[in-house]
């Protein structure tokens with residue numbers, strides 16, 4: 001049993017009282033937090049001096065496509081549908097197990113180095129993603145991206161792939177890996193497919209990770225096809241519920257917010273991807289006001305182009321302020337909640353992660369404030385959201401194990417992961433003639 005004592009930091013607990021303890025310590029026993037407070041005098045196997053550092057819950061990225069790190073920067077400044085149809089989907093035809101493992105390892109490495117301890121993923125060759133997550137030491141909620149395109153045959157094989165992942169990976173890596181079903185979107189999956197997913201998710205007791213109302217095009221398309229806008233349509237067929245993780249959730253009006261609230265849907269805000277693809281702005285302040293625990297995600301690295309959740313928090317705050325023409329529209333405290341405890345709630349894991357509280361899993365990061373751009377220190381929440389970058393995270397602990405200390409990642413050979421990802425990405429582009 002390893003006991004770790006983190007001493008004398010600015011402990012940002014994200015507990016229900018939003019307590020911040022200056023000169024605070026956290027004691028970890030095995031995989032759990034067993035004490036939080038000032039002047040803990042316990043003995044420990046490992047003592048980490050957190051002087052001048054923020055000690056906070058690991059960040060939770062609730063929507064990404066991890067292996068898309070391989071497509072980082074290959075197609076920028078395009079509309080969503082041509083971006084998907086002429087660039088992303090043709091390149092994805094050249095994915096294979098080995099390449100996804102390389103892209104997922106790169107993504108996991110990037111997440112460790114920027115403070116993300118748990119993420120929700122939707123992509124292909126997910127068993128390979130599971131292997132990368134297992135090795136990395138972080139947590140992953142994995143789903144296979146079901147894209148059906150209205151063929152009954154394809155529907156069956158896609159649903160079977162989704163089910164296979166749930167059966168093979170649920171609870172892997174000492175419970176660090178869990179699963180969901182991942183129907184891509186209401187415009188790439190039929191009503192029959194979505195209802196079958198709903199049934200399967202119920203059967204296995206897992207969630208559903210999907211994209212909803214990302215673009216005006218989707219809004220119009222669904223309205224034309226089903227006579228109702230995406231959220232209304234999905235509600236009418238009985239698809240929505242508390243197990244649904246809904247990335248983007250931009251075009252919700254009218255009634256979409258109250259439908260989400262009534263059904264307990266969990267929206268995920270992806271400000272950078274939405275800005276970069278010119279999609280629009282999700283009504284985040286309104287949803288938070290109505291009590292919906294909106295989470296935060298980066299989306300894939302092809303549309304972001306990083307997995308840096310600290311960066312994402314700043315963009316979330318700024319985008320919503322400029323959209324509302326109000327500096328109070330989305331304060332730093334709310335954004336930090338979105339990236340921690342709300343993320344945990346959205347994944348149904350709030351009893352285990354999302355805050356530094358006794359009894360929770362020890363998923364903790366340290367952010368080093370001894371830097372020019374983080375001096376002077378007064379309000380540490382403001383610093384984490386507005387002044388810090390992912391590279392300021394210097395230590396990460398997940399499930400009670402140290403994954404990174406003083407920026408040195410202990411679970412991956414960093415140079416090797418970077419080289420492999422560069423090589424397979426070049427191979428894919430060459431094969432695709434891009």
Ligand SMILES: [Zn+2]
Nearest residue numbers: 211247299300
């Ligand atoms: Zn996405």
